Amino acid sequence: MNSFDVIIIGAGAAGLMCAAVAGQRGKRVLVLEHADEVGKKILISGGGRCNFTNLNVLPKCYISKNTHFAKSALSRYTQHEFIAMVARYGIAYHEKTLGQLFCDGSARAIVAMLLAECALGQVDVRTQHSITNIAHADGMFSVSTNHGAFTAENLVLATGGPAIPKMGATGFAYDVARQFGHKIVEPRPALVPLTTPPALLPFVQGLAGIAVEAVVGISPHCHPERSEGSPRVKGSVQGDPSLKLRMTSPPTFRENILFTHRGFSGPAILQISSYWRHGDSITMDMLPNVDVLAYLKTHKQSRPKVALKTILAQVLPARLAQALAEQYTTSPMATFSDKALAAIAEQIQRFQFTPSGSEGFNKAEVTIGGIDTDGFSSQTMESRTMKGLYAIGEAMDVTGWLGGYNFQWAWSSGWVAGHALST
Numbered sequence: 001m002n003s004f005d006v007i008i009i010g011a012g013a014a015g016l017m018c019a020a021v022a023g024q025r026g027k028r029v030l031v032l033e034h035a036d037e038v039g040k041k042i043l044i045s046g047g048g049r050c051n052f053t054n055l056n057v058l059p060k061c062y063i064s065k066n067t068h069f070a071k072s073a074l075s076r077y078t079q080h081e082f083i084a085m086v087a088r089y090g091i092a093y094h095e096k097t098l099g100q101l102f103c104d105g106s107a108r109a110i111v112a113m114l115l116a117e118c119a120l121g122q123v124d125v126r127t128q129h130s131i132t133n134i135a136h137a138d139g140m141f142s143v144s145t146n147h148g149a150f151t152a153e154n155l156v157l158a159t160g161g162p163a164i165p166k167m168g169a170t171g172f173a174y175d176v177a178r179q180f181g182h183k184i185v186e187p188r189p190a191l192v193p194l195t196t197p198p199a200l201l202p203f204v205q206g207l208a209g210i211a212v213e214a215v216v217g218i219s220p221h222c223h224p225e226r227s228e229g230s231p232r233v234k235g236s237v238q239g240d241p242s243l244k245l246r247m248t249s250p251p252t253f254r255e256n257i258l259f260t261h262r263g264f265s266g267p268a269i270l271q272i273s274s275y276w277r278h279g280d281s282i283t284m285d286m287l288p289n290v291d292v293l294a295y296l297k298t299h300k301q302s303r304p305k306v307a308l309k310t311i312l313a314q315v316l317p318a319r320l321a322q323a324l325a326e327q328y329t330t331s332p333m334a335t336f337s338d339k340a341l342a343a344i345a346e347q348i349q350r351f352q353f354t355p356s357g358s359e360g361f362n363k364a365e366v367t368i369g370g371i372d373t374d375g376f377s378s379q380t381m382e383s384r385t386m387k388g389l390y391a392i393g394e395a396m397d398v399t400g401w402l403g404g405y406n407f408q409w410a411w412s413s414g415w416v417a418g419h420a421l422s423t
Contacts, residue, residue: 004030004124006141006154006421009173011038011125013410014393015158016114021418023121030150031118032129032143039111040167041160049109053079053411054404055099061401062409063274065185069373070398070409073381079408079417089113098255099195100403126315134176141388153388154421158414160394161187161367169361173395175372176305179194180386183372185397189278189364190274193265194282196356207259210317217252218275219352250275254288259320263355270402273358274368281354290315292347296333300341304334308344312411316348324348366406368399380420381413 006022008015011033024329035194037043042050054061057079059071083101086093091113101110115414118125127145132146133157140157156175174184196204258266264282272282299311308328312321324347329335331358336344361367371391375384381396383389392413400406 002148002150002405004150006150006156007032007141007150007152008156008158009131009143009176010158010160010393010395011127012034012041012158012160013039013114013407014160014395014414015156016111016118017411017414018126018156018158018390018392018418018421019123019125020114020117020121021415022421023118025419025421027121027421029118029121029123031123032123032131032145032150033125033127034358035168036128036132038125038127039114041164042111042114042407043107044167045100045107045324048107049102049105050110050160051096051100051404051407052093052103052110053082053101053408055079055095055101057405057408061405063368063399064373064397065095066373066397069378069396070412072378073412073416074408077412079404082411083197085117086110089116098403109297118288128214131172131312134179136180136386139388155389155418156421157371157389157391157395158393161370163189163364163367163394164362165361171390177371177375177391177395180383182375182383182385182388182391185369185372187367189358189361190368190399191270191365191402192273192363193260193261193263194269194273194276195357195359195360196353197356200353201262204259204263205261205324205366207320208261209259210320211256211258211266212239212286212317212320213255213288214257214268215252215254215288216257217283218250218272219281219283230376257284262359267402270365274399274401276355276358277371279354281352284351285349286320286351287348288314292348293342295339296345297338300336306334307332308336312348344360365402366394366399370397370399371395373397379416381417382420388422390418390421 005027006029008019008031013029015031019029019031045051062070090110093101094104096102129145129147131145133140133141140151140153143150144156157176159173160169161170162171253268253271255267257264309322309325312325381392382391393410398409400409
């Protein structure tokens with residue numbers, strides 16, 4: 001039989017959750033997956049242990065053109081309800097940091113749980129089904145694949161975005177949404193390493209592999225005196241009014257940053273990358289627990305004959321301390337004026353650079369942007385203009401922070417759609 005109540009395209013986190021809920025409601029559900037295995041993104045997440053949710057999920061942890069869209073789904077199916085399901089299946093887990101929950105064992109346990117939930121609803125899950133055409137007529141969707149055609153009154157787009165193309169990720173959901181009259185918010189790489197301009201590259205390459213805790217934020221515009229890419233900070237930050245309007249109180253993140261051969265990575269950089277746009281500068285406080293100027297002045301008095309790099313190496317990794325100190329004189333601390341010490345402190349606690357770009361979709365963990373939420377109900381995930389068409393998970397213009405937030409959006413949006421699907 002090739003006729004179903006609902007066809008779900010994509011057997012990832014959102015698609016499998018939606019399928020399980022709908023199937024257990026008595027719907028005849030077909031899930032079509034083009035890959036040879038379901039839940040591939042689940043399997044690689046969290047280093048293979050799946051950071052499946054976060055204890056601190058709040059709407060403010062999500063980015064969207066419509067900042068209110070995610071509220072309903074997140075409140076109706078919370079992280080605590082998903083955690084309860086994980087516990088019900090006896091999957092051991094732990095909190096790693098900042099509320100991030102990981103499996104103690106393999107991420108395969110989460111996929112197995114979702115498939116077990118689908119089996120309870122007699123969901124038909126088919127892999128290696130490539131879609132060649134989608135049409136709609138007389139209230140029915142017709143989906144043609146390399147293994148035949150299928151029909152249903154309801155169609156759910158759950159194929160995610162183009163992040164991690166090596167896993168087969170594409171903008172397929174966007175094409176289908178456009179086909180049925182929906183707009184797309186410009187998709188961009190998110191949770192992605194940032195690259196530095198040529199002038200700064202030798203500095204960061206020499207520090208590749210070093211990680212430090214930092215507070216990272218965005219400055220919409222660099223001071224004109226500062227040569228782009230220079231690690232040294234001069235003057236103050238001047239805001240571009242149009243950028244300020246676009247970026248209402250961008251957050252700061254306090255986690256590790258990692259120097260790479262191309263720029264910066266690490267959790268704090270990945271987080272801020274979701275808010276970054278070309279032309280914005282990144283500001284980093286690499287010693288958030290230290291009043292660096294007071295620290296330097298104290299050591300100027302107590303250890304006047306010691307070199308700057310030695311003093312800095314007490315609070316920073318040795319290679320980073322040396323790289324920073326090499327920009328100044330090798331004379332002992334006693335030779336530095338208070339103004340010079342202030343400049344050094346400013347560089348460490350307000351290190352600023354303008355990224356040349358990002359590592360792109362190949363290295364991005366998720367996609368920011370996607371199907372415009374204006375055309376969909378936040379209560380049901382159903383199109384406002386095409387009855388029976390739903391979009392969930394990463395395919396939508398809803399992007400979470402690093403740390404399990406995007407999986408929780410997948411669970412919540414999938415659950416909501418699964419309950420809303422009509423017969």
